[in-house]
Amino acid sequence: xxxxxxxxxxxxxxxxxxxxxxxxxxxxxxxxxxxxxxxxxxxxxxxxxxxxxxxxxxxxxxxxxxxxxxxxxxxxxxxxxxxxxxxxxxxxxxxxxxxxxxxxxxxxxxxxxxxxxxxxxxxxxxxxxxxxxxxxxxxxxxxxxxxxxxxxxxxxxxxxxxxxxxxxxxxxxxxxxxxxxxxxxxxxxxxxxxxxxxxxxxxxxxxxxxxxxxxxxxxxxxxxxxxxxxxxxxxxxxxxxxxxxxxxxxxxxxxxxxxxxxxxxxxxxxxxxxxxxxxxxxxxxxxxxxxxxxxxxxxxxxxxxxxxxxxxxxxxxxxxxxxxxxxxxxxxxxxxxxxxxxxxxxxxxxxxxxxxxxxxxxxxx
Amino acid sequence: xxxxxxxxxxxxxxxxxxxxxxxxxxxxxxxxxxxxxxxxxxxxxxxxxxxxxxxxxxxxxxxxxxxxxxxxxxxxxxxxxxxxxxxxxxxxxxxxxxxxxxxxxxxxxxxxxxxxxxxxxxxxxxxxxxxxxxxxxxxxxxxxxxxxxxxxxxxxxxxxxxxxxxxxxxxxxxxxxxxxxxxxxxxxxxxxxxxxxxxxxxxxxxxxxxxxxxxxxxxxxxxxxxxxxxxxxxxxxxxxxxxxxxxxxxxxxxxxxxxxxxxxxxxxxxxxxxxxxxxxxxxxxxxxxxxxxxxxxxxxxxxxxxxxxxxxxxxxxxxxxxxxxxxxxxxxxxx
Numbered sequence: 001x002x003x004x005x006x007x008x009x010x011x012x013x014x015x016x017x018x019x020x021x022x023x024x025x026x027x028x029x030x031x032x033x034x035x036x037x038x039x040x041x042x043x044x045x046x047x048x049x050x051x052x053x054x055x056x057x058x059x060x061x062x063x064x065x066x067x068x069x070x071x072x073x074x075x076x077x078x079x080x081x082x083x084x085x086x087x088x089x090x091x092x093x094x095x096x097x098x099x100x101x102x103x104x105x106x107x108x109x110x111x112x113x114x115x116x117x118x119x120x121x122x123x124x125x126x127x128x129x130x131x132x133x134x135x136x137x138x139x140x141x142x143x144x145x146x147x148x149x150x151x152x153x154x155x156x157x158x159x160x161x162x163x164x165x166x167x168x169x170x171x172x173x174x175x176x177x178x179x180x181x182x183x184x185x186x187x188x189x190x191x192x193x194x195x196x197x198x199x200x201x202x203x204x205x206x207x208x209x210x211x212x213x214x215x216x217x218x219x220x221x222x223x224x225x226x227x228x229x230x231x232x233x234x235x236x237x238x239x240x241x242x243x244x245x246x247x248x249x250x251x252x253x254x255x256x257x258x259x260x261x262x263x264x265x266x267x268x269x270x271x272x273x274x275x276x277x278x279x280x281x282x283x284x285x286x287x288x289x290x291x292x293x294x295x296x297x298x299x300x301x302x303x304x305x306x307x308x309x310x311x312x313x314x315x316x317x318x319x320x321x322x323x324x325x326x327x328x329x330x331x332x333x334x335x336x337x338x339x340x341x342x343x344x345x346x347x348x349x350x351x352x353x354x355x356x357x358x359x360x361x362x363x364x365x
Numbered sequence: 366x367x368x369x370x371x372x373x374x375x376x377x378x379x380x381x382x383x384x385x386x387x388x389x390x391x392x393x394x395x396x397x398x399x400x401x402x403x404x405x406x407x408x409x410x411x412x413x414x415x416x417x418x419x420x421x422x423x424x425x426x427x428x429x430x431x432x433x434x435x436x437x438x439x440x441x442x443x444x445x446x447x448x449x450x451x452x453x454x455x456x457x458x459x460x461x462x463x464x465x466x467x468x469x470x471x472x473x474x475x476x477x478x479x480x481x482x483x484x485x486x487x488x489x490x491x492x493x494x495x496x497x498x499x500x501x502x503x504x505x506x507x508x509x510x511x512x513x514x515x516x517x518x519x520x521x522x523x524x525x526x527x528x529x530x531x532x533x534x535x536x537x538x539x540x541x542x543x544x545x546x547x548x549x550x551x552x553x554x555x556x557x558x559x560x561x562x563x564x565x566x567x568x569x570x571x572x573x574x575x576x577x578x579x580x581x582x583x584x585x586x587x588x589x590x591x592x593x594x595x596x597x598x599x600x601x602x603x604x605x606x607x608x609x610x611x612x613x614x615x616x617x618x619x620x621x622x623x624x625x626x627x628x629x630x631x632x633x634x635x636x637x638x639x640x641x642x643x644x645x646x647x648x649x650x651x652x653x654x655x656x657x658x659x660x661x662x663x664x665x666x667x668x669x670x671x672x673x674x675x676x677x678x679x680x681x682x683x684x685x686x687x688x689x690x691x692x693x694x695x696x697x698x699x700x
Contacts, residue, residue: 004618008681010609017682036625043627045684090696116550220622222682337692348625348696360687 007221008044016226017049023233024053029185030232031321033175034192035062035349036220042358044222054229057184057321058351060174060277061192063139064091065319065343065350068273070307071167072097075136077302078165079110084300085128087121088136090114095343098307118150118164125154125162134163134296141198144168144285145259148266151287151294163296166287169272171195172203173283177274179211184321188232191217193224193247198263200255201243208241216244217251266291275343276316315342318351325355332356371466376496389472390492393479398455398490406490408455411514416451418442419510427474427504429548431541431560432634435477438507440564440634443485444583447569448637450521451513456482457491461506464499474505485564487511516573523600525579530668531646532604533639535568535653536561536661537614538589539621539631547620557616563635568659571652572637577645582638587691590629592638593676594690600640604676606666606688629678630691640668 032038038058041047047056060066076097079086086102093102093114106112115121118135125133137147147164154162171192178184191204196217207215214235218228228246235241245251263285272284287295309316312330317323325331325344335341337353344350374381391400398406422438432440439456446453458478462471482489540561547558565583572578580600584592589611597604613621613628621628635658641649646664653659671677676688 004615004622010681010683013682039625042686043680045680045682045686048684048686049682090694220625353692357689357692358686360689 004221007219007223009223013222013226016223016230020054020226020230020233021051023230023237024051025237027053027055028187028233028236029055029057030188030190030229031057031059031178031184031186032190033059033061033171034195035065035347035351035354036194037061037190037192037218037225038351039349039354039358040220040222040225042354046222046225050229054233057186058318058325058354059178059321060274060319061140061171062319062344062347062349062351063143063169064095064347065315066169066174066274066276067092067095067138067167067343068275068307069098069309070273070304073099073304073307074302075165076100076102076105076110077304078134078296078300079105079112081132081300081302083131085111085113085124085131085133086136087113087115087124087133089116089138091347091349092136092138094340094346096310096340098305118147119153122150122154122159122162125159126157129161132161132163132300134165134300137164137166137168139168140171140192140195141263142194144267145198145263148262151266151291152262154294155291160293163294163299164287165296166267166285167272168267168285169274170269170283170285172199172206173280174274174277175207177277177280177283178320179213181320186213187236189213189215190225190228190232191215193217193219193250196247196255197250198256198259201245201251201253203255204243208243212241214241214244217247219247219250274319276319310341313342315344315352318344325352326359328352368468370468371462371464371471371496373464373496373498376462376494382494385494389475390494393475394482394489394492396488396490398488399492406455408490411454413517414515416446416449416513416515417510418445419508420445421506421508423503423506424545425503426545426548427470429545429560430558431544432562433474433477434505434507435474436481436562437634438509439478439481439485439487440562441585442509442511443487443564443566444634444637446511446513447564447566448581448583449515450519450569450573450581451515452570453485453487453511453513453566455490456487456509456511458489459493459508460495461502462494462496463502463504464496466504471505481564485566519573521578521580523580523596526596526600526602526640526668527579527642528602528668528670529643530579531641531643531649531664532593532606532666532668533641533646533649533653534589534611534663534665535637535639535659537612537617538584538633538636539617539628540614541634542588542631543617543620543628546624557614558620561633561635563658565635565637565658568653568656569637571656572639572641572649575641575645575648575652577642578649579640579642584633584636584638586632588628588630588632589638590627590676590688591690594688596638596640597676598674601673603669603672603674604666605669606676606678608678608680610663610665612661612663626695629688630695
């Protein structure tokens with residue numbers, strides 16, 4: 001497999017950094033929407049390599065992190081329904097809900113299984129025909145088509161005991177909500193590479209059009225990210241705002257039609273609750289009535305006590321870009337990956353986990 | 366009657382147990398100590414210091430590209446002995462079998478144990494088998510314990526690391542973890558994703574023969590990064606690592622990027638890290654590269670006086686950042 005080392009060339013990286021330095025004479029504040037970007041930026045030391053005029057804020061792009069505590073509590077309640085097997089991506093298992101995590105529910109006897117793909121959950125349902133298997137459908141536009149495909153697969157093969165708790169979220173409305181709130185004054189957005197591979201660059205046109213904010217879609221290698229940042233500072237320097245694509249080897253203007261078709265066949269747009277951002281209109285996906293037979297929300301009504309946030313947890317502020325992880329009073333002291341207080345410290349895409357794992361600059365050692 | 370699967374009765378201690386021991390285990394692993402079939406192996410007393418260790422092996426899938434749970438169970442214990450400078454001599458092996466395990470799978474695993482033990486030059490001198498109800502175990506669990514002999518002049522410890530010492534790794538990192546994950550997730554990424562699972566005693570002895578070795582470790586779970594942090598902390602010394610010097614197989618690098626993993630944290634089962642006095646570093650590197658398991662060995666960094674107890678990585682962008690231990694488990698990204 002190729003396409004890795006080419007995008008880590010130190011010489012090209014230095015040239016891009018130089019161009020960024022030249023163009024960012026005045027301070028700019030950029031937000032990387034995606035948790036994958038946050039991790040890459042810290043892992044490769046991009047934050048330290050950037051000139052002091054370029055400030056990078058982490059955004060809400062961590063699917064596990066933005067899942068509302070109430071939704072996680074509901075998932076745990078579903079796992080407690082007698083006979084149910086709850087299948088989930090591994091990241092979700094350790095996230096603390098209002099009272100406990102799925103991992104703790106599992107330890108008390110709930111049947112919680114980690115799967116790597118929703119299709120594995122369909123297989124699990126086939127192997128356990130007498131038991132309902134509920135897949136915890138968390139993610140953005142990147143994961144939603146795969147989960148939609150699993151529902152179509154279950155229907156085609158008549159796997160009637162396969163259900164999905166649909167908690168998928170859409171990224172453009174969340175970006176809009178952050179800009180509407182006016183809490184962070186952004187000069188530009190580093191757009192999510194994988195999400196945009198699915199939805200296409202056209203889906204981001206509203207940012208320059210309605211907000212005058214430039215966006216550059218970027219991949220996850222150092223050169224991808226630096227090129228995206230360079231495109232942003234370039235636009236800002238000349239006072240322009242448009243959608244740039246620094247990830248053209250993967251992203252098309254119209255996105256991935258086949259993936260979008262599958263997603264829209266099974267899901268319809270609905271309001272959704274985001275941790276930290278509250279309920280955002282038309283920012284989530286719900287399973288269409290036609291597929292109600294596979295919708296866990298309808299098939300298993302459960303009572304969920306009102307949710308509550310953990311005392312002192314400021315994941316909500318981190319997800320809105322208002323608080324940098326190291327500035328949280330709990331960071332590294334009370335909240336660690338072993339004993340996470342909030343989801344941002346748990347997930348492989350969480351900003352706090354990225355700062356914990358990769359955030360120490362050598363001069364602070 | 367043709368036996369096709371393991372039954373609970375195979376662990377009952379009766380006829381079937383005896384047949385299993387004779388036809389499967391003894392046939393594959395035969396040696397004078399084992400063949401006595403007594404309650405304990407009777408071994409001649411060695412002269413010198415003994416190293417003694419134990420480890421248990423649970424892995425899914427039990428067969429993966431480049432190895433299987435049997436090979437892993439021998440290599441793991443042989444490598445633990447080798448890293449303290451011992452020459453591995455004897456192993457014990459305990460099997461916990463899940464009722465319903467295909468007989469052919471067990472035979473394949475035992476054959477692999479025998480072949481790997483032969484490669485490593487160790488004898489399996491004691492064994493045990495239990496069978497548990499279906500669902501009480503995941504196909505097969507193996508425990509091995511091993512003893513080895515440490516030569517008189519060998520003394521290895523993190524406290525011996527001195528500033529200026531070289532950090533060597535014997536080859537590409539992350540091969541095992543990615544091979545297993547690719548198999549488990551059905552990722553047909555590349556045929557070159559093969560576990561590095563191998564007994565390291567030959568390589569370790571070759572490096573030791575160069576002299577100047579302060580400490581050796583095999584970076585298994587938690588990967589190279591976690592091992593380096595452990596060494597820096599235990600030796601209260603700084604380690605400075607050049608990211609671009611760390612060898613990573615191209616297919617592993619690609620798979621890691623696809624899954625959102627960092628190869629520095631991915632498990633190895635056939636690599637060793639050695640910290641060696643500066644003046645012996647080139648000889649140790651040459652000794653590694655001359656060995657079939659060390660062809661891709663590299664010097665990846667140095668010990669330093671600065672920031673004791675910490676590992677500092679110079680990234681490809683030339684920026685230095687602190688390396689932390691693996692926390693939790695590396696999981697593929699969702700987004």
